[in-house]
Amino acid sequence: MPPVRLAVDIGGTFTDLALEHDGRRSTAKVLTTPQAPERGVLDGISRILGAAGLAASDIAILIHGTTLATNAIIERKGARTALLTTEGFRDVLALGNESRYDQYDLNIVLPEPLVPRALRLPVPERLDNEGNVLRPLDENAVRGLVPVLQREGVESVAVGFLHAFVNPAHERLVRDILAEALPDLPVSLSCEVSPEMREWERFSTTVANAYVQPLMARYLRRLEQELRALGMAAPIFLMLSGGGLTTIETACRFPIRLVESGPAGGAIFSADIARQCGLANVLSFDMGGTTAKICLIDEYRPQTARSFEVARIGRFRRGSGLPLRIPVIEMVEIGAGGGSLARLDALGRIAVGPESAGADPGPACYGRGGTRPAVTDANLVLGRYDAGRFAGGTIRLDAPAAARALAAELGDALGLEAAMAALGVVEIVDENMANAARVHAVESGKSYDGRTLIAFGGGGPVHACRVAEKLGIDRVLVPAGAGVGSAIGFLRAPVGYEVVRSLYQRFSALDVGAVNALLDDMAAEADAVVAQGRFGAPTTQRRVAFMRYVGQGHEIPVMLPARRLGPGDAAGIRVAYDAAYTRFYDRPVPGSDVEIMSYAVLVATEPMPMLPPQPQGFGASAAPVRRQEVRDTVTGAVADWAVYDRAALSPGASLRGPAIIAEAETSTLVGPRWSAWINALGYIELVRGAA
Secondary structure (H helix, E strand, O other): OOOEEEEEEEOOOEEEEEEEEOOEEEEEEEEOOOOOHHHHHHHHHHHHHHHHOOOHHHEEEEEEEEOHHHHHHHOOOOOOEEEEEEOOOOOHHHHOOOOOOOOOOOOOOOOOOOOOHHHEEEEOOEEOOOOOEEEOOOHHHHHHOHHHHHHOOOOEEEEEOOOOOOOOHHHHHHHHHHHHHOOOOOEEEHHHHOOOOOHHHHHHHHHHHHHHHHHHHHHHHHHHHHHHHHOOOOOEEEEOOOOOEEEHHHHHHOHHHHOOHHHHHHHHHHHHHHHHHOOOOEEEEEEOOOOEEEEEEEOOEEOEEOOEEEOOOOOOOOOOOEEEOOOEEOOEEEOOOOOEEEEEOOOOOEEEEEEEOOOOOOOHHHOOOOOOOEHHHHHHHOOOOOOOOHHHHOOOOOHHHHHHHHHHHHHHHHOOOHHHHHHHHHHHHHHHHHHHHHHHHHHHOOOOOOOEEEEEOOOHHHHHHHHHHHHOOOEEEEOOOHHHHHHHHHHHOOEEEEEEEEEEEEHHHOOHHHHHHHHHHHHHHHHHHHHOOOOOOOEEEEEEEEEEEOOOOOOEEEEEOOOOOOOOHHHHHHHHHHHHHHHHHOOOOOOOOEEEEEEEEEEEEOOOOOOOOOOOOOOOOOOOOEEEEEEOOOOOOEEEEEEEEHHHOOOOOEEEOOEEEEOOOOEEEEOOOEEEEEOOOOOEEEEEOOO
């Protein structure tokens, strides 16, 4: 019998669960409990295990992802943090790289550092760019800062010295001194959190890690304790932003690597679905209760990156957020979810998000004290939801409350009835998501021609057809379990860990021995982390060099052989770089030397196999279970739409829009210009303009 596997994804509004047992999958969705997230997790686990007739002791592995770290940074609810840094460089966090994300904005607002200037504490020490000591660490000066940390109530410390990524000795000595004086104070070192050149990004990442570490460590240890008390003895793994799994111990040390853990699961879910259906190039569209996530997937692999911005001030504006230098699955994430609140801006226009009603109080229709209209309220007033069957019937929606909120906040001021205000809200949020997708494609140098949109999350299938129309996409796929797609993605993720380090060399004087020594050390570090959770499973290794022509400002990744390099490999790597550069920028630069800035080594197990599709009948006709009035967001016209029960639709069943296909965790809207059919895997395929 296959092992019982459970995945839990905490979102801003809902906590999603997916359970695989006896070759089957069960799913559940419960409201998140923001003040004590573990309560929602435990409630969801009790429900899903009870429905499956299982006990906590039956679980063989639990995989968890959460937005807690991201939310703590965005909402500035992390620990009171201090930064110890090289004397003369305390303002690196504020200065950044002196770029402006909008050079014509005279009143530009830049993100405030997580550490105020008074807690950015200089330490006398200095290393050169090769790690040689120019000025020894003043240990007495470090000890002299202990009373300051105590007086200021500092809860966590980040240490970031110049060139510590080459020589970590000074940072480690500071940790030893602080551990002796303040043994319970968490300390994050830049040489461990982000051992790469570029001090602003390195310091910012280390500070963010320190900022969320006490919160995340307390939560993870508390959750572990509660699960053990429930009778679960299985190992617990955390989803990383880069798409791999790691242990609680590693997650407690480097919680900053969890900032995109939920969205990463969604991208893995989409990539798996694309592989199942033979769709090499797709657009992953994950719309939850708080945010929408958009990711390009090419050749069945999500785009990846080594940097990420959190808490952007300017929507879609690169450079307007706090930089994090961590391995991530690259995507765009915007405040456009079911809980995103609608309002009138300074010009009297409808605006939606990024502020969210969350789970408490939630949208006005939840009846939990919310009075401001959210996207869910708008969808309900438009007739897109059944008030008695929302979230599998666990939440009964209050349509009159939704209409009152829309009228009070928007309709009265605009002279519109609640239904037309709702139409405006939905059209704005759809355009926001489509615009984010357009920008993401342009920044990636790609287009949506020939792509299929894979929609999931509680809101993705509801908005997919309209977003696809705006992007010029003619095909949408809604997989089984779409309402909890990220949680299902967790179950497919490999146990993996990526190590990134800097070693500057020019290609004309490449020291292959030094490169091999570095890569071997990185591989050993990654192996040690993965070994804690792979349980004897074989691993693969991927090595990458980040290279650029001398004098350029940005690097591009080049794959290296997954072995020790020999003298004859240099020529092949240079050819691979020129080819990669040509793909990005159309042509190489003849005669220019190349410099290698840093390296990455990823060690991972193979992804978990997908469950085989359940055998079903084929060719059954589609019959609606009821009809309900829905207002079309394109024309504004109200008409009776047929409503189908997804569980009753077998492969081969087809239908014409307009229609709604309802299921426990979400609903799929089939627009008036769309047709739908159930493919052999039981997935809904939507085609625009099909007869």
